[in-house]
Amino acid sequence: MTTEALHGDAIDRRSSSPMYDQLCRLLLARISQGKLKPGDLLPGEMRLCEHYGISRTVVRQALAQLEHEGVVERVKGKGTFVARPKTSESLVHTLMGLYEDVERRGGHVHSDVIRHEREDAAADVAEALEIPVGDSVIALERLRFVDGQPWSLSTTWMPEAVGAVTLGVDLADASLYRVLADNGIVAAEGVRSAEATVASHEQARLLDLTTGAALLRLRSVSRDASGRPIEFFIAHHRGDRSRFEFELASDVSHASLVHVHAE
Known part of the structure; x- marks a missing residue:
């Protein structure tokens, strides 16, 4: 997908919050707003780097954190998708x-x-x-x-x-x-x-x-x-x-x- 759903987002380089944490919060905000829906494919790592002006290491840190929290899921050879919500049980x-x-x-x-x-x-x-x-x-x-x-x-x-x-x-x-x-x-x-x-x-x-x-x-x-x-x-x-x-x-x-x- 393109970065259109992320239009207007930006990393605050003056913030004391780590850039990977800021990226996590920006993506979470888009998901909660419905701009990114369960099953949607996220932009690739290079597109995220270009859109936010950050390194690939920062992007990978953020995606790894979101994957750990169950917010996204990575499919080998296909990309990173917004995870479908799990039954709370x-x-x-x-x-x-x-x-x-x-x-x-x-x-x-x-x-x-x-x-x-x-x-x-x-x-x-x-x-x-x-x-x-x-x-x-x-x-x-x-x-x-x-x-x-x-x-x-x-x-x-x-x-x-x-x-x-x-x-x-x-x-x-x-x-x-x-x-x-x-x-x-x-x-x-x-x-x-x-x-x-x-x-x-x-x-x-x-x-x-x-x-x-x-x-x-x-x-x-x-x-x-x-x-x-x-x-x-x-x-x-x-x-x-x-x-x-x-x-x-x-x-x-x-x-x-x-x-x-x-x-």
């Missing part, structure tokens, strides 16, 4: 769903519903939902997209009494949790775990990855205020578009206990 330690997590950051989630039907509960599903094996459950499998990009593949199981209210509802652009809440079913507590795994051939095909690529596997059981399990899901998120985000407190009474175990 605050949903790992809250009862928030992907739809709500992305929506609060101004993004949009779309789902391709692969299946949404009744089935008999397998042993692992029955254990998670605390129902007998073979009981009727509602299974919802979705390929989730964030701002048009494939993001995660999830399967949710709900007891018949809970999931029945979702049958016939178009969940392509709707929040499952809001549909449940509209029917008086609200998650009050739950347990979620996260672990690293790799993509199977089918997962890679759906998520536009190579087989064996890194995935983040989330497993969650949610309960209502009475302690009844209302939902069990397993979701596989693209590892290159996810990060962990935790709220920390020095007061132990506000800390969260994370139980890590091997399977």
